[in-house]
Amino acid sequence: MEALDNCISLVYMMNSGTNGSHKLFWRNVRMECARLCSEAWKLSSWGLLAAMQSVSIYILFRLDEGETEHNDFDSLLINTVTIIAQHLTAKDIANNYSREQTWRAWLYEESRRRLAVIYRVVNMLVYFDPAAMCNLPSDLVLAPLPAKKELWEASDEQSWNLENKKDPAAGNAFGLARTGELVRLGSDRDGEELVHSAITSVSPLRTGASWEEWCSGMDGFGGLIMLAALLVEE
Template identity: 25%
Template sequence: MTALRKACRNCTTSKRKCVVQLPKCTRCAQKGLGCTYDLEPLKAPTRPPLDKDSSGYCIMKTFKSPASSIDPAICRPGNEGTLEFVRLGYLSVPGLVRAGKPAVFVHPKLQLHDSYNHFAALGEAGKGGLSYESFKSLIEINVKTVPVREALTALQALLVYLATFLFSSSQVDQSRAENYLNVLSEWTQNLLESARARMPQHQSPWQEWLFGESVRRAIILSNMLSLLLYSFRYGYCSRWLFLESLPFDRRAGLWMAESPQAWIAAARVRTGEEVGERLNSLHEFAESCDGSDPDFGGDMFLALLTLGHNGARRNHERRPGGN
């Protein structure tokens, strides 16, 4: 028998014990709170149900208020905010990297001299390189046997390909790309499990941090892409809890640094060894944002995650002095 989450959403968020009862748990009844149970399996399905009335939590729901007749936990299918997230979060990456600038999940200063760089090959080809033939060539690699830095660049390239095709106006491109979502899942899981054990040796502190943060961002944006697709197609997404638990370094300015000296200065320390890693989950990061730094020093990754999680309205309401 499948195990279900035995806690309401409020108690889960507050990390409090939930005494389950209907229509409200004990804690919500005492505090006069709305009480919603997400009775989905602990191991969420890889594909969402097509039933729009099913309850669930969607990280994209805050882009636009849903109709009053729809459960607020369900996105409106076809939400244009999803397309904007794809455009800024994935499709802008090749151009930024070609210009030598840090992009959402690819940093041009990460040294990959001992590995084949699949993302660089995509970038050099330009828009014309985003063909189904080059896409098929990419997915033929075995990420379990290549160096970990090559596996990282392969996942980065795959993210751009899939974002391009999954949200294309061509039904053929969409259908073809959707058949390879399992490859995206396998490559992401491989990187998640093996990156630390296969960490390149003898790197400078800056390069070590860049590699770790590149891996973390690629893993988050991989899970986000599947979630965006499902919310856009069906108005439902099932992997929100796992996505919110994923960590990254939230310190604004570190990712945008283009030299070791700028990176150290952004961390406000004296040496690279002192920078280290300060990781927060997506949930912890978004809940702590007060709207006082809406662009996060130009780091689009942090800005997009905040908007996707909290929505523009909530950030404005939490800003000191906001109306």
């Protein structure tokens, strides 16, 4: 998880308030992005995920600051996201990634879906080139949405299994529709979520869901999704 370790160190440096820390932060971010672009091909699935997470933090810093003389390398940030995303996709295809519901497999997928939500929300705020790589159906803005807090914060596989058994509906997949409404996603015969399937005569319709029910089990991501819904409605 070198990319995340480096990111944490850079954020600590940025927040130190010492003279020159801001300039040094962005200089190191530029170098880190260049490194990730050149080394993405040899990272594992988890390494690529960590890289995508770290770059998302750099992008959030960039959005928060606005353009300055030190952070003016948007094309490199965007290119880094694109390259890592391409390698992530290729890695999943090459490994024929299993959908077996083990805690570790679920944790990887849930980490990805939460990260995808962040990048898609960024695309709602500014034009973000890599968003074109996402093949969501036209009726959805964000999907699938993050799972409930109890599942996400489970400390081990036993705790995760207990939460799954306690609330079988906790793993249901939801999405934010372009109307600003919360919808429950359908699934095929094998139980696979039809996130990327458009509604057709053979594909089940999205069903309405309650914001109150969904938010009651969410962590801080619930607020982000509701803010995104307000943007859609406007």
